[in-house]
Amino acid sequence: MKKSIAEDARFRGIEPFAGKQWLSSPTMHGEELAFIKEAFDTNWMSTVGKNIDTVEEELSKRIGAPFVVGLASGTAAEHLAIRLAGELLYGRPKAQEGTLQGRKVFCTDMTFDATVNPVAYEGGEAVFIDGEGETWNMSPEALEKAFALYPEVKLVVLAHLYGTPARITEIRAICDRHGALLVEDAAESLGASADGTMTGAFGDFGVISFNGNKIITGSCGGALLTKEEAHAATVRKWSTQAREAAPWYQHEELGYNYRMSNVVAGVIRGQLLHLSEHIAQKKAVYERYREAFRDLPVRMNPTGGDRNRPNYWLSCLTVDRDAMCPVTRTATTTAWQHEAGRTCPDEILAALTAFNAEGRPIWKPMVMQPIYGGHVLVKADGTVSEDGAGSVDADIFARGLCLPSDNKMTPENQDRIIEIVRRCFE
Numbered sequence: 001m002k003k004s005i006a007e008d009a010r011f012r013g014i015e016p017f018a019g020k021q022w023l024s025s026p027t028m029h030g031e032e033l034a035f036i037k038e039a040f041d042t043n044w045m046s047t048v049g050k051n052i053d054t055v056e057e058e059l060s061k062r063i064g065a066p067f068v069v070g071l072a073s074g075t076a077a078e079h080l081a082i083r084l085a086g087e088l089l090y091g092r093p094k095a096q097e098g099t100l101q102g103r104k105v106f107c108t109d110m111t112f113d114a115t116v117n118p119v120a121y122e123g124g125e126a127v128f129i130d131g132e133g134e135t136w137n138m139s140p141e142a143l144e145k146a147f148a149l150y151p152e153v154k155l156v157v158l159a160h161l162y163g164t165p166a167r168i169t170e171i172r173a174i175c176d177r178h179g180a181l182l183v184e185d186a187a188e189s190l191g192a193s194a195d196g197t198m199t200g201a202f203g204d205f206g207v208i209s210f211n212g213n214k215i216i217t218g219s220c221g222g223a224l225l226t227k228e229e230a231h232a233a234t235v236r237k238w239s240t241q242a243r244e245a246a247p248w249y250q251h252e253e254l255g256y257n258y259r260m261s262n263v264v265a266g267v268i269r270g271q272l273l274h275l276s277e278h279i280a281q282k283k284a285v286y287e288r289y290r291e292a293f294r295d296l297p298v299r300m301n302p303t304g305g306d307r308n309r310p311n312y313w314l315s316c317l318t319v320d321r322d323a324m325c326p327v328t329r330t331a332t333t334t335a336w337q338h339e340a341g342r343t344c345p346d347e348i349l350a351a352l353t354a355f356n357a358e359g360r361p362i363w364k365p366m367v368m369q370p371i372y373g374g375h376v377l378v379k380a381d382g383t384v385s386e387d388g389a390g391s392v393d394a395d396i397f398a399r400g401l402c403l404p405s406d407n408k409m410t411p412e413n414q415d416r417i418i419e420i421v422r423r424c425f426e
């Protein structure tokens with residue numbers, strides 16, 4: 001039988017964690033329960049109620065987004081944002097068609113698939129835009145090149161990864177210059193800002209997620225942000241089955257059951273009281289890793305410089321090129337050959353798992369996903385690729401990983417994680 005990596009001599013003296021060290025787990029405080037109880041006691045156990053109203057107002061105020069609609073998930077918010085953008089650009093489709101039927105849309109390549117799948121829901125074709133090293137997000141240079149190649153494109157879908165804002169002021173300006181709408185996926189970056197503006201407020205539409213592993217959570221839930229009251233009204237209507245004003249169920253548009261629950265909103269309402277605290281804790285985790293890894297051949301994920309205030313949702317690292325051991329990845333498997341002084345993300349992740357700690361690979365770029373086979377990626381030099389070869393994103397994916405980043409992680413436990421990573425290089 002193959003021995004566990006934990007039995008390797010390199011890890012001698014390290015004890016497995018008794019309790020799992022999570023990547024990012026929910027952190028409840030108590031107020032959440034009081035707001036859930038309020039919903040229960042007043043019998044607003046549906047998709048209407050004070051918790052939803054308060055969450056929408058509070059998000060609007062904090063993010064500086066004039067209108068906010070609470071929805072069932074970040075994915076639902078992403079879908080309605082993209083659907084509405086498509087309808088504004090190309091008109092209302094027939095019921096059986098999407099609003100982006102046959103149209104190209106520029107999308108972040110290295111992200112969770114929920115960012116880009118709604119383009120496909122709407123019949124559109126994602127054209128992926130390579131990332132850049134300064135933020136790990138969409139490269140403004142590559143986006144410019146993409147507009148040169150496909151000048152007809154009118155929609156850009158961008159995500160801020162791991163809580164670090166993209167070079168969003170530049171990207172907003174590029175979109176404006178080309179008359180394109182911007183959907184800004186701030187699912188991972190709630191509370192982060194760039195150039196003094198909160199992420200989510202740059203886009204024509206912004207998206208927030210309250211999924212269980214985000215910086216604050218409702219167990220699920222999401223929100224759509226917009227600058228126009230009419231757009232908020234449309235999204236509210238679509239999210240509640242698109243009923244018309246009539247004595248019966250009258251439908252002129254396609255509807256969805258995407259509205260936020262007032263119980264879920266109670267959890268979010270309580271969590272919002274602790275957002276800054278969570279950000280401070282996540283930042284402390286990030287800074288500790290960065291200090292501890294100074295003498296290792298690794299780099300932490302970028303913060304994007306002085307104009308950026310990340311929320312530090314996840315701490316990630318990349319192994320320096322010359323410290324990578326040989327590793328072979330297929331679509332679904334990996335095999336590596338440890339060498340003295342060298343390791344790879346796959347070995348570090350295996351070691352973390354063996355000691356009962358949860359890491360995660362970097363989001364596998366979308367252009368490398370079988371479901372998006374045949375789609376193209378545009379790189380900063382203006383060349384295109386159908387498999388991501390030679391892209392910045394593929395390189396980050398090959399050399400990077402997400403570290404356990406739970407805001408409740410104790411310094412002692414973080415030290416043990418640091419030691420496990422360090423021993424991988426022995």
Ligand SMILES: *Cc1c(COP(=O)(O)O)cnc(C)c1O
Nearest residue numbers: 073074075112114115187209211
């Ligand atoms: C979590 C996440 C989403 C989806 O949010 P859900 O609430 O889980 O539907 C979308 N985009 C990104 C980048 C995410 O990390």
